[in-house]
Amino acid sequence: MSDVADVLTHVLVGYIIGTLLSIRYERVQPTHVTLVMIGALSPDFVKIELLVPDGLVMALLGVPFSWSPLHTLGGTVLVICLGSLLLAPEYRAQALALFAIGALSHHTLDVLLMTPTGDAYAVFWPLTEYRLPAGGLYLSSDRWPALVAGLVAVVVWSVARRRRDAASETHPLG
Amino acid sequence: MSEPYGQSGRVLAAVILGALLVGSLVWVGATAAEPLESQYPDETEVTPEPEAYVGEQVVLGGFVVDTDPVMIATRASGYGQFTLVDVDDRLQNAEGPLEPDDRVSAFGTLEDESTLVVERATTRQSSETAYMYLVSAIGGLWVVGRFVRGWRFDRRRLAFVPRRRRDADRNRPVAPSERSPTADHSSANPDSRRDDTEHDQRAHTNGGE
Structure with missing residues (x-):
């Protein structure tokens, strides 16, 4: 469980991707950027484990239990489908796509983490338990990933803002 | 757009997805194959x-x-x-x-x-672990804050919809429930209690139609 990048880095990367999409596609609005950020956060719902450990659930329900599928491909698909059902129907297809983009960025970043064994986690579960070689780029306790992501986020934010201001000058009714 | 398969279809889909999710959590708990742990004994x-x-x-x-x-x-x-x-x-x-x-x-x-x-x-070092928890909490709160500001729960449709924005919705027909001045209450609205009663009244009216 120690091998997950910190949530802030994931959320910042979700913000960057979402904002870039909003620059490219007009129908991606700030509310939709939030959906990419939620997707980027979603595999870390596994951190419920810190509050409600597997063993506690096991004791309460009397069945074997593990939160870890939440942090895999299979768990991600189920979580984002459930999440999109919470939205009104006309937003679901787009939300599903935006959640998926965010979640993909999360798994990509986490496969790049440094692990003592040199293997990443079984990201493709339940399709296969194959573990990709770990990227070995950083640890979740490193500070530079959040710093780099934060700087890029600020740049992307100011570019998006400038474009929005320019657009509202062209279309004063906007 | 109304629910394509009605609210019961939506509930059925949620129950199936939820059952699959809980099933997978129990399944992994019952087997030794933890996807997040290494394949080596620890x-x-x-x-x-x-x-x-x-x-x-x-x-x-x-x-x-x-x-x-x-x-x-x-x-x-x-x-x-x-x-x-x-x-x-x-x-x-x-x-x-x-x-x-x-x-x-x-x-x-x-x-x-x-x-x-x-x-x-x-x-x-243990200080690095504390740092990780702190920034993780900040990241989580940021997302929650953005969602609350950008989306609201429509009680009539039992679903989240975007809050109205100046430029976001100009191409979208305004639903009757959104035309009401109470629809765009922000989280900072001090009159949220009055909002609730008006929501309830509207729900009541809709129910009679």
Whole structure:
């Protein structure tokens, strides 16, 4: 469980991707950027484990239990489908796509983490338990990933803002 | 757009997805194949019976209790002590040497019951763990804040819809429920209680149609 990048880095990367999409596609609005950020956060719902450990659930329900599928491909698909059902129907297809983009960025970043064994986690579960070689780029306790992501986020934010201001000058009714 | 399969279809879909999700959590709990843990035995398996793992590749996590040679304890009580051979040279993310109380995760071959010949290791100080929890909480709160500001729960449709924005909705026909001045209440609205009563009244009216 120690091998997950910190949530802030994931959320910042979700913000960057979402904002870039909003620059490219007009129908991606700030509310939709939030959906990419939620997707980027979603595999870390596994951190419920810190509050409600597997063993506690096991004791309460009397069945074997593990939160870890939440942090895999299979768990991600189920979580984002459930999440999109919470939205009104006309937003679901787009939300599903935006959640998926965010979640993909999360798994990509986490496969790049440094692990003592040199293997990443079984990201493709339940399709296969194959573990990709770990990227070995950083640890979740490193500070530079959040710093780099934060700087890029600020740049992307100011570019998006400038474009929005320019657009509202062209279309004063906007 | 109304629910394509009605609210009962939506509930059915949620129940199926939820059952699959809970099923997978129980399934993994029941099998040894933890997707997030390494395929190698770790300290929870090795500490009680290290003799069973001699000669095997294992990964041991613990904290440093002695530095010459480096020894770790895998349990907070100080029990489960292993000597880590060559660990200072095999650290991936820091220059050695390790100091007492540093957290270490070491992968290698168990040479005898209490000696691990290290191939790769990572370390972190406890202040770095605190940092990770802090920024993770900030990240989570940021997302929650953005969602609350950008979306609201429409009680009539039992679903989240975007809050109206100046420019976001100009191409979208305004639903009757959104035309009401109460629809765009922000989280900072001090009159939220009055909002609720008006929502309820509207729900009541709709129910009569």
